[in-house]
Amino acid sequence: MMLTVENVTCARGGMPVLSGVSFALDAGQALVLRGPNGCGKTTLLRTLAGLQSPLAGSVTFPEDEGAYASHADGIKAQLSVTENLSFWADVHGRPMPDDVFTSFDLDDLRDRLAGTLSAGQKRRLGLARLGVIGRKVLFLDEPTVSLDGFSVRMFADFLRDKHLAQGGVAVIATHIDLGLDAPEMDLTPFKADHTATGGSDEAFL
């Protein structure tokens, strides 16, 4: 099993938001998280990625293979597309795969400053970053925000052909249909109710 999540409870602002979340993903599988806004999708993804520790339960995936990406994709406006991507490749100590430009249709934008790109192009550059860092376990928070139909399909192709095909795993929180044949999980049943314990406010209630 590439990614196993057992009975995770995560909190936001001192209150438990989701509790008892469990699932397991094998290499090459993806999972789409559904649920109304504010039900804790981002909190869950950040907990899985290790940015915040869960109140209870455990998240296990191979060491140093997790990567978190939200719609704020860390693109520096003053750097060119190539410089942005090569920076992230160096940080992750990986060579720059040349096909990443073609698979994200960034070929003619190589030397354009990221600041001059349109919102859609900037998002594609952000997603291209995922291709460059080559992390197996991806936690994606609303990756297709402000993307047009064509780019969404391109992202879905990248995920299916490049990432999942090579044994990668992805947990994606999104509202639209990505066209992946991935199982979907609705988070509403895991919403923490009054009885949920944990969270720093509990000591005061």
Next chain:
Amino acid sequence: MDLFTSIVDMISTFLGLGKYGLEVLSSYVISLAMLALLVWISARRAAKVRAELAAVEARLKDSNDG
């Protein structure tokens, strides 16, 4: 202004403070005033918050029972 100094001199001679009467008196007055202010503010805030908490608890208890 001389009225003020005469009063202070009168107090300090009464207390037998000698030359530096003004200094000793002023430091005592200022320090004790600051302490009193701190205690007063803490007490006032404590009371206000206790009342606020009671109100919140009452409001929430009604909504739970109601």
Next chain:
Amino acid sequence: MIALLARDLRLAVRAGGGFGLGLAFFLIVIVLIPFGVGPEASVLTRIAPGVLWVAALLAALLSLDRIFALDHEDGSLPLLATSPLPLEGVALTKGVAHWLTTGLPLTLAAPALGFLLNLAPAAYPYLLASLALGTPALSMIGTFGAALTVGIRRGGLLLSLLVLPLYVPTLIFGAEAVRLGSDGLSATVPLAMLSGITLFSYALLPFATAAALRINLR
């Protein structure tokens, strides 16, 4: 980490603000002093060491809140946090990057501005030495302050309030070294203390900065 350093330096150059801002501020403060204090050489000579150091400190302070704020806004911080780069390494690199973009230019420009304040000739080597040893500490302490206030809106003022008391030892020993130097006395003790503080900052503060970043990323 070198990649992060290279990127930050490139950004500083590209944005143009990096190098120029600190230096311009330093120059402005130095030029203003004689207007305020009066042009007499003897007065200026006496206050020159202190003024040069205070101006260098304020120039460093000016650009502190930009260290993490830019990465915070465009979402790079969480991405860096989940990269193989340890946060302590990121903190250290940010400190060094800030020093290279503001501390170093200040150190090199200071002797030139020393003439404006009629600094005693004997003091120049000490001025250079003390700034070279002291400004790295200013950058690292500032990076720590920036990490504390990264999540706060308009954290700039709070950042200076937090960081100024932390700057006091460096300022005292730095200015003291230059003053002793200008009187021809040996300034080894303050310089030693200054480098002690700087080394100490680079040993302790990256961990504190990383801890603050982790908390702010929660």
Next chain:
Amino acid sequence: MSFWEYANPKKFIATTTPILPWAFGIAAACLIVGLVWGFFFTPDDIRQGSTVKIIYLHVPAAMMAINVWGMMLVTSLIWLIRRHHVSALAARAAAPIGIVMTLIALVTGAIWGQPMWGTWWAWDPRLTSFLILFLFYLGYMALWEAIDDPDTAADLTSILCIVGSVFAFLSRFAVQFWNQGLHQAESVSLWEWTFNVIARFFAFVWNSIFGAEQVIEVAVREENVSNVFFVPLLICMIGFVVLFVALVFQRTTTEIRVRRIRALESRARRG
């Protein structure tokens, strides 16, 4: 019931509330007795005249200013290691008391030194280190106010407190180094005199607890401090300490209640 039981907020409020009136009573009694005794019944010092009476406010306040920061450091460490909310809130409650103590120390110190230095503020090394401590307190309290989420605020202020303490200690020495020249002669007698009073105080405490003979010997060596100054000073110190304890209990309880209001409301919102 181990000490850590008191970290539970409700139990903290339950145990401290009954003590409060007593604590405030004792503090008031000690302060009144100590100040009146020191003010009226002690002779003037041969050199400093009546200004020596200021020590009954200055020395305890100065001592408390440092001890309160020490207490905040300890509570910050407890919060970071054992995640007990009460200790974090106690640190937040203690800061305003510490800053007032520092202000009192600064004001009385400046007034006390004024006749001898001729100016109201002579950048005396020890007084300046209290000014720096005042800035640390200001920064600490400002950071608490600036952050909304209580947990993040507690964590960040704890880190600031720890790093701040190290640099406060460094500033203490830097200031000593920086201002050796000024007033070396008079200030030694003025401040050495105070510090051997404090040394005598700790010797008194140490001796009464551990009966360590050599420590009392160190304090006694300064024969020019007759006992008459020492006992009222001791009472004032106790008064200040008890007042601090009472205030910090009261303010921590208030902070706990504020946090409880916030928790109740957010739970209600969550529905």
